[in-house]
Amino acid sequence: MRTPTTILLLSSLGRIALSATVKRAEPDRSNVVTVSKITDPAQQCAPYWYPPSDNYSNKFPPTWTVASIVSGDTVAQNKWNSIKAKIPAIAPKGVNGDFSSVNYDYGSDPDCWWTATQCVTSKRSGIPPDVAKIPEPLSAGYGFDDGPNCSHNALYDFLNQNNQKATVFYIGSNVINWPLQAQRALYDGHEICAHSWSHNAMTSLTSEQAFAEIWYTVRPVQAIKSVVGVTPTCWRPPYGDTDDRIRAIVNALGLTTVLWQYDSFDWMGGAQVDTNYGDFLTKARSGEFNRVGTIFLQHENNEFGMSKIMQYYSDMKSVLKLVPVGVAMNKTRPYVETNIEFPTYNEYMSGTTMKPLPASALSFLGVPSSTASSTSATASTSKASTTTTATSGASVTGTGTSTSNASSSSASGTKTGSGASTPTSSNTVTFPVLPANATKAQIQAYVQGMKTMFDSLLASLNGLTRRAAEWMV
Numbered sequence: 001m002r003t004p005t006t007i008l009l010l011s012s013l014g015r016i017a018l019s020a021t022v023k024r025a026e027p028d029r030s031n032v033v034t035v036s037k038i039t040d041p042a043q044q045c046a047p048y049w050y051p052p053s054d055n056y057s058n059k060f061p062p063t064w065t066v067a068s069i070v071s072g073d074t075v076a077q078n079k080w081n082s083i084k085a086k087i088p089a090i091a092p093k094g095v096n097g098d099f100s101s102v103n104y105d106y107g108s109d110p111d112c113w114w115t116a117t118q119c120v121t122s123k124r125s126g127i128p129p130d131v132a133k134i135p136e137p138l139s140a141g142y143g144f145d146d147g148p149n150c151s152h153n154a155l156y157d158f159l160n161q162n163n164q165k166a167t168v169f170y171i172g173s174n175v176i177n178w179p180l181q182a183q184r185a186l187y188d189g190h191e192i193c194a195h196s197w198s199h200n201a202m203t204s205l206t207s208e209q210a211f212a213e214i215w216y217t218v219r220p221v222q223a224i225k226s227v228v229g230v231t232p233t234c235w236r237p238p239y240g241d242t243d244d245r246i247r248a249i250v251n252a253l254g255l256t257t258v259l260w261q262y263d264s265f266d267w268m269g270g271a272q273v274d275t276n277y278g279d280f281l282t283k284a285r286s287g288e289f290n291r292v293g294t295i296f297l298q299h300e301n302n303e304f305g306m307s308k309i310m311q312y313y314s315d316m317k318s319v320l321k322l323v324p325v326g327v328a329m330n331k332t333r334p335y336v337e338t339n340i341e342f343p344t345y346n347e348y349m350s351g352t353t354m355k356p357l358p359a360s361a362l363s364f365l366g367v368p369s370s371t372a373s374s375t376s377a378t379a380s381t382s383k384a385s386t387t388t389t390a391t392s393g394a395s396v397t398g399t400g401t402s403t404s405n406a407s408s409s410s411a412s413g414t415k416t417g418s419g420a421s422t423p424t425s426s427n428t429v430t431f432p433v434l435p436a437n438a439t440k441a442q443i444q445a446y447v448q449g450m451k452t453m454f455d456s457l458l459a460s461l462n463g464l465t466r467r468a469a470e471w472m473v
């Protein structure tokens with residue numbers, strides 16, 4: 001039996017809900033192409049589910065924590081066992097990047113510790129020098145650290161509009177959280193290098209931790225490989241913090257260390273960043289790089305840094321040729337997978353800034369090779385038509401049913417949501433309207449549907465809260 005109070009409550013709910021949710025289009029997160037078209041930063045950063053990231057989560061260390069070899073990972077353990085005897089007996093330095101208590105001989109710099117002396121030429125045999133500058137004159141190795149930033153579409157669109165490629169140094173934890181954003185770098189023709197798993201100071205870590213920080217970021221069945229399909233052969237230590245112990249580890253894993261000579265310090269924000277860019281441009285205009293090029297450090301870790309990259313692009317381009325580091329080194333096979341080819345420096349300068357991706361790479365990304373822009377098929381289902389629908393990805397319905405996007409492929413099936421632990425989530429929820437003459441059964445179904453929906457939304461919110469907590473680290 002309906003009471004007037006119940007009817008009033010339900011009709012109010014319906015009115016409030018309707019006014020609050022007038023059909024906001026849910027973006028299509030079918031694959032890298034559709035995700036690249038999302039312009040709203042908040043929508044770009046809405047969590048979503050992606051099988052290689054989430055189904056394999058037990059194969060990775062927890063994101064944003066110092067990596068260690070995952071229990072039972074015999075491949076990683078065997079690899080570590082095979083190289084650990086080659087690692088110099090250099091003790092870890094400081095605590096979590098706090099080096100204030102380190103007693104180090106800065107004069108002789110026995111470990112070639114970059115943080116102390118900017119040393120880039122190892123004092124051990126068999127380890128090639130770090131790359132901190134590029135050989136081509138009047139050129140700069142162009143790129144950004146700390147990606148993929150979930151809201152980097154405006155920056156990457158900007159680069160496309162300028163036919164500009166970059167070297168992107170991706171953090172393993174970000175790759176796992178934002179897999180389709182990571183794929184965009186490959187799809188757009190940027191060079192992907194690793195930037196550790198959790199972005200900690202490497203020389204403070206034990207050798208096994210340092211190994212795991214690299215291993216889980218680059219190697220097969222690990223972050224970049226499993227998400228993007230390629231295995232990088234270059235990396236940049238967070239904060240540049242490397243020494244001959246860390247170099248020995250990354251060398252054993254087939255990686256070249258890429259550092260820099262000039263720093264925008266864009267991650268610090270403030271007016272000093274403009275001064276830093278200005279000082280670098282002044283050096284370039286004064287002939288500093290007339291004989292040998294350089295590398296300038298920038299970040300895509302926040303909107304400020306990305307805005308500065310775009311703001312100063314024209315000025316930088318007017319005085320220096322801006323190229324990915326690998327291109328500057330004529331490294332035409334930048335990945336372990338040799339089917340992906342990059343242009344030479346001269347080809348790049350002639351306008352060929354990217355070689356076509358092979359069909360196998362496009363297939364891995366779930367992008368049809370014939371049609372670059374995939375269809376935006378939507379696949380919401382709603383078993384209970386009286387309740388809620390979503391336009392893409394998972395939907396929340398009165399019966400608590402969720403669906404994954406029908407356009408998903410084996411490699412890139414996605415659905416909105418914050419991970420496997422979140423049963424459903426949808427950023428677009430259309431609330432139902434209860435008929436004025438609703439029957440008892442309709443009201444009961446309505447109440448049950450609303451309860452299910454709010455439970456789902458709460459689960460989604462909990463997922464977002466976890467993600468937000470990760471960002472706070």
Ligand SMILES: [Zn+2]
Pocket residue numbers: 145146195199238239
């Ligand atoms: Zn960094």
